[in-house]
Amino acid sequence: MAFMLPLYNYPDFKQPPLLDAPCVRFEEVKQPGVAPEYYHATSIYPEYFQIRQGEWFLLRESRMDCVVVQKEDGDLVVTEFRHLKMGDLVALGRQENGEEGIFVHARPFDFNPDIPQKFAFRSRTTRETSFSIDYDELYDLLEFERQNGFIVWVLGPAVVFDRDARDAFVELVGNGYVHALLAGNALATHDVEAALFATALGQEIYSKRSVPLGHYNHLDAINRIRAAGSIQRAIHEGAISDGIMRAVIRKGLPYVLAGSIRDDGPLPEVIADAYRAQDRMRSLLRRATTVIALATQLHAIATGNMVPSYKVGKENQVRPVYFYSVDMSEFAVSKLADRGSLTARSVLTNVQDFAVTVERGLRKRYSDSFKKG
C-alpha cells in the first residue's frame, strides 16, 4: 500500500484565544552565549510566533531546548544557547497557548481516519509489542521517502559486528534508502576493520572465529586510515573493498562521525569537538524527514534532541518527521519515546535482525526499486 502523508492541521488564528493574543516580546542578549531571563525554549512541535498583529510565523528547522532569535530581516531562527551573540533578539515567553504571542501546536497532524493506527498508535512499547505493522509501514514509508524525503540513519557499531546486517545496510545504501549517516568513530573503525581483516574487534564477523593477534586489527585499521589521510582516500586507493563507509562515500552521501571519549585513534574524518559535531549533525537533520536510529543510545538521544516532529517543505507544506529507534532495551527506547510525539516509534529487537528484515522486506515489496538500484 502506498504511503500517504497525513494532513497538517492548520491552526485557526481567527479564533480566540489566538485571535486576541499579543505579539511576542524579544529581549537583547547582553552576554554571549547567555539567554535573557524568561527566554522561550523550543519544543519538538510546530511553534508559531505572532511577530506582527495577525502575522504568525512558523518556526522552520526547529529543534527542542533552544531559543528563538529574530534576525534583521524578521526571520526567526532556532538557535542553541552557545551560539547566542551580543545583541541577538531572543523571544520571551513560557506559555504555550498564545497568551504571550507563542503558540505551540501539540497536535499538528490529522492522521488518516481510515487508517487511524498508522503512526498514531501510542502506548507502552515492550519486547512483547507486535511489530509486524511497524515493519510494513516502514517499508512503505522508506519507499516514499526514497524519492520524496531525506532519510537519516544513526548507527551504533553493532550493525557492523555481523556480516548479514552489514551487507543488508550496504544494500539499503545502494538502493537509495539512505540519504545521510550519523555515527561515531567505532562504527567506521569496525566497518573498516571488517573490510581489511573480515573481523570486528578481532572476531570474524561471520564465523566468530577469534583470529590470532586479532586485538590489533582495529588499531591497525585506524592506523592505516590515518596513514592514508582519510577513509575516502583509502577507498579511492582501493584499500577498502566493501562495507558501509565505502557504500556511503562512493555514493557521495553526507555523513558525520562524531568523536567521543571512548575512541581509539580517531579516524581522520571524526570530528573531535562535540559541539561542532552537533552543529554538523543538525545541519543534516534540518533536511531529515525520517530518522532511524539503531543501537546507539548516545547518538540516538543526541539526534532526538536535534530533530523536530515536523518539517516545512516547499510551498510551506508541513509534514511529520518520523523517528524510529531500534534497541534491545526498553530503558533505551523509552528515553526517546518520552519525546511524546505521535511520529516516534520504537522497535525492540536486535538491530542485526532489523537491518536484515528491512532489507528483505523492501526487496520483496519494492523489487522494482531494487532493480533500478
Add this chain to the structure above:
Amino acid sequence: MAFMLPLYNYPDFKQPPLLDAPCVRFEEVKQPGVAPEYYHATSIYPEYFQIRQGEWFLLRESRMDCVVVQKEDGDLVVTEFRHLKMGDLVALGRQENGEEGIFVHARPFDFNPDIPQKFAFRSRTTRETSFSIDYDELYDLLEFERQNGFIVWVLGPAVVFDRDARDAFVELVGNGYVHALLAGNALATHDVEAALFATALGQEIYSKRSVPLGHYNHLDAINRIRAAGSIQRAIHEGAISDGIMRAVIRKGLPYVLAGSIRDDGPLPEVIADAYRAQDRMRSLLRRATTVIALATQLHAIATGNMVPSYKVGKENQVRPVYFYSVDMSEFAVSKLADRGSLTARSVLTNVQDFAVTVERGLRKRYSDSFKKG
C-alpha cells in the same frame, strides 16, 4: 551446505584409569522418594557405569540432577528422586573419572575440524555477538532434523502476540520443522484468542488497535474452549480457523501444555500438576535431537533441566542434542548457556524477528521442502 553430525568420541576403556576402575556400587532405597547417601547425580553429558568388569553401560535418555536406578534386567534408568521406590537400587559415587565405576564424558564429540566453529564456538554471547552463522547453521540443522531428528519447540506467549511471527511458526509446522511443542496455558490461550478475535490480550495482533472490551477476549477464549471440552474439539467443530495450536493438532503432533500459578482458566488440555507435566515433557524430550526455546524463561529452564547433550540412536550411535535459547536478555540466556555444553546456543533477539527470519531463511534455502510441505 548440508548438515553433518559430528563424530562421537568413544571413550577408551582399555586405558587407565578406566581400565583399572572398579564396578559401580548400588544401594537400596529405604524410603520412597529419598536417595541413599552418596547417590550419584547425573549431568547433561554421556555417562558410563561399569556394571560388570569390562562392561560399561552408557546411560540412555538421561537428564541432569537425577539418580540412576538399576532395573532387574540390569538396565540403568535415569530417574527423578520423586519416582524412587522402596528397594530401588541407586548408583553411588561422585567422582567422574572412573574411580568409582562412573565415567562422565565431558567432551563427547569430535566437531568437524574443517569447520571447527560449527557448534563449537563458546564464549560470552551478548546482543553484539554476530548471529549470521547461527541462522545459517540452524537452517541446515533444521532441514537435517526435519527428516532425521526430532525437533522440539518451547514457546513463550510472545510468539503469538505478533501476526507475522505466529504465521511464520504455523508455516514451520506445516513444512515439517516442528515435531513437538512445549508451552504453557498462555501460549495456547492467546493463540486461540487470536483465532477467535484477532487479538492478544485485547490488542489486535497486527494493527495493535485496542478493541472495545478487549480484556474479555482471552477469558472468552478460555471459556469457549472449556465449553467445547478441549482445543482439539473446538478445532474439529470449526471454531478455530487458524493458529499454532490448530496447526500442531491437525498435524497430530504431540504437545504438552504445563499449568502454572499465573494461569487463568485453564484450558482443558493444560496439565495442572507441575511434576506430571514435567514427566510428560520429559517423555517427549527423550526423543529430542534439537530443542529451540523462544522467550520463555520458565519453560526453557525446565526443558534445559530435562534434556541431555546427547542422544543414543539406533545401532547405538551417539549424536549431540542441540539446544537453542532465544531471548532479549543476556541474563535469561546465560542461565541456559551455563549448562556448559558445546551444543547449546543462544541468540539474543526478539523472538518475533527470529521466527520470521527462520521461516524465510528455510524457505529460501530449502524451497523444495516447502513445496513438498
Add this chain to the structure above:
Amino acid sequence: MAFMLPLYNYPDFKQPPLLDAPCVRFEEVKQPGVAPEYYHATSIYPEYFQIRQGEWFLLRESRMDCVVVQKEDGDLVVTEFRHLKMGDLVALGRQENGEEGIFVHARPFDFNPDIPQKFAFRSRTTRETSFSIDYDELYDLLEFERQNGFIVWVLGPAVVFDRDARDAFVELVGNGYVHALLAGNALATHDVEAALFATALGQEIYSKRSVPLGHYNHLDAINRIRAAGSIQRAIHEGAISDGIMRAVIRKGLPYVLAGSIRDDGPLPEVIADAYRAQDRMRSLLRRATTVIALATQLHAIATGNMVPSYKVGKENQVRPVYFYSVDMSEFAVSKLADRGSLTARSVLTNVQDFAVTVERGLRKRYSDSFKKG
C-alpha cells in the same frame, strides 16, 4: 512520619446514573467450570452489584478475571471459572457504569491532599526514577501494617543467594514485618542449602567460593528434607539452624510453596498442582493489605492476578491494598505496573540491596519495634 490510610471515596448511589440503574442479572451455570455467555469479569477495583433496588453489594476479597456467583444467602462470591458448579448463579454484564447493575469504582481513594504524592504518583518508572521517597514511605507503611495489616512477601530465590539479603529478611520476619510468605521450591531449596552447606547452587553465599562437588548441595538439601518428611520436621530436629524458612516456620507464619516444572525434588511442602497452589495463595491474599514481590516474575504476576486494589475491613471500612514489585528489569515491573492502580509501586533495583536497605531503614526509624522484636 506516621502512615495514614487514605479515605475511601464512597460512591453516591443516590445520583444518576447509579440511581436509575437496574438490578444486576444472573444466569445459571449449565456446564461445570464454564460461565454463561456475557458473564461479568472482575477487575482489581471495588465493584458494586445492585442486587435489590437500592441495595448495592460491594464485593469482598475480590480478584481480577473471575466471575461473581450469588450464593443462596444472597452473598456474592468472586469465583474462578474452574470452580463454577452446575447451577451456580453468575452475574452478567460488561458495562462498568451501572447500566447493567454493576458499578466498577476505578478511583476509590481520596489520597491525602497534604501529601498528594504519597501513593499517588504514577508515571513510567525506570531505573533512573528517584526511589528515596518510596523507601521512606515503605518504612512508614510497613510499621503501620506490622500492627494493623497483613504483609505478604513474594520471594524469588535471589533473596537467599546473598548472605546479607538473607539475613536482612530473617530480621524482617523476626521483627514482625512479615505475615505470610509466597514462594517456590527454589527459594526454600536454596535457603535450606544455605543453612546446611552455606552455599547456593554450590557457591558460598558470602565468599562466592565454589566448593568441591557443590553442585550436589541443593540435591543433598532436598534429599535430606525429603528424608525428614518436611522442612518443618527438619527444623524441629535441629538440622536447619538458620534462614528464612526457619524464621517463618518457627514464628508460625503461613506460607505457600508453589511447584513448577523447573523444580528438582520437590521439597515435601511444595504444592504440585498449580491451581491448588493458586487457591492456597489466594486464601492468604484475601487477608493481604500490603504485598511485596522481590525478583520473581512468575510468582509476582500470579500474585498480582489474585490480589485486588482494596480490602474491606471490619465495620466495612475500605482501604487500599499496596503492591510493590522490585526487580532489575523495566520489562518485568511494567507487567505489574500495567495493573493501572494507584496503589501499585515499582522499585528498579537488585533485591539484595532492597532487602538490606529496608531492614536498615526500619531499624533506624523504628528501633523500638526492633527492640520489642
Add this chain to the structure above:
Amino acid sequence: MAFMLPLYNYPDFKQPPLLDAPCVRFEEVKQPGVAPEYYHATSIYPEYFQIRQGEWFLLRESRMDCVVVQKEDGDLVVTEFRHLKMGDLVALGRQENGEEGIFVHARPFDFNPDIPQKFAFRSRTTRETSFSIDYDELYDLLEFERQNGFIVWVLGPAVVFDRDARDAFVELVGNGYVHALLAGNALATHDVEAALFATALGQEIYSKRSVPLGHYNHLDAINRIRAAGSIQRAIHEGAISDGIMRAVIRKGLPYVLAGSIRDDGPLPEVIADAYRAQDRMRSLLRRATTVIALATQLHAIATGNMVPSYKVGKENQVRPVYFYSVDMSEFAVSKLADRGSLTARSVLTNVQDFAVTVERGLRKRYSDSFKKG
C-alpha cells in the same frame, strides 16, 4: 578487617625465555599520528621492555591500545597514536613472552592465599551473584585508599536524580573517599538543577512531583551558570548551596567534565574536544589506584580504556588498580568485565542503592573517619 595490598609477583629475568630475549626494537614515526608497521600496542597489564641487555624497563602510567615511545633520556612513555610526532621512536613487536624484547605480565599479583577470594574471584557476574562480600571489601579498600591511594569516581547522571544518592555521595566527598571526579555535562547540569530548583529534568528529586514548567529547569540552570561564568564562580557567589559539584569544588578536588553530542548548553567547565577531554581524564587516571564507575556506559568504558591494572608507586612498588563498575545491566558491565583483569569488579544494582549503601557501610565500619571528616 584492614585491607592489605597483594604482593607483586616480580618476573624473573634470569630465567629463559626472558634470559635469552633480545632487546626491543624501535622505529621512527614518519608521519605524525601514524605508528610504524608492527608497532606494539599496550595492554592493561604490566609490560617490560628490554632496552639494554639485562635491563628491563617497566612501563609506568600505562593504558591499553597505545604505543610505546622512547624519549631521549631512554624513558618509555605510553602514548596515544594521535600524539605521535615525526621522529618519535616507537617500540615494535607483538609477541608477549619476551621473544621480541617485550614481556607482558598477565598474572602480576599474588593474591593473599589466606583470603584467596579477595579480589581474585572471577566468573560470570549477574544480578543473582552475591554481592555482600563486594561491599565489605569495598569498605576496607576505600578506607585504605582514603589515606594511601587515589580514588577516582566516574558518575552518570542517575546519581543526582535521587535525593538520597546525591546526599550520600556528598558525604563520601566530605569524608575523604573521593579524590577526583569524571563525568559529563549532564551530571553537573542536573546536580546544579537540583541545587537551584530541587528537581532533575523538572521532577523533584525526593517527592517526584513534576513542577510547573519544570522542563525549563535544566536550561535555566545551565543559562545561570553560563551567566556566572563557571560553576565555581556560581558557588562562590552563593548561588549553589548544595550538591556534588559544590562538594567537589569546595574541597578543591580535580574533576573533568567531558562534552558529548547529547549536551545542552554546555556548562562552561565542560571540555568540548573529546580527545582533549580524554587527555585530561588520563592525566587524573595516571594517579588512580581505585576507580568506581556508576551508571555511565560512555564514561565507564572511556575510563576503562585509560586505566591500567597496576600502578607503580614510590620506590617502584607495584600495586593493583581496582576497577568497579556498577550498573543495572549485565550487558553494560560485561563490557568492562571483559578487560580480563582480576582487579575488575562488577556490581549489578541501581546506583542509587549502591551510593546509599556504601556511605552507610563506611559510616558504620569507619565511624572515626567520618568524625574526623
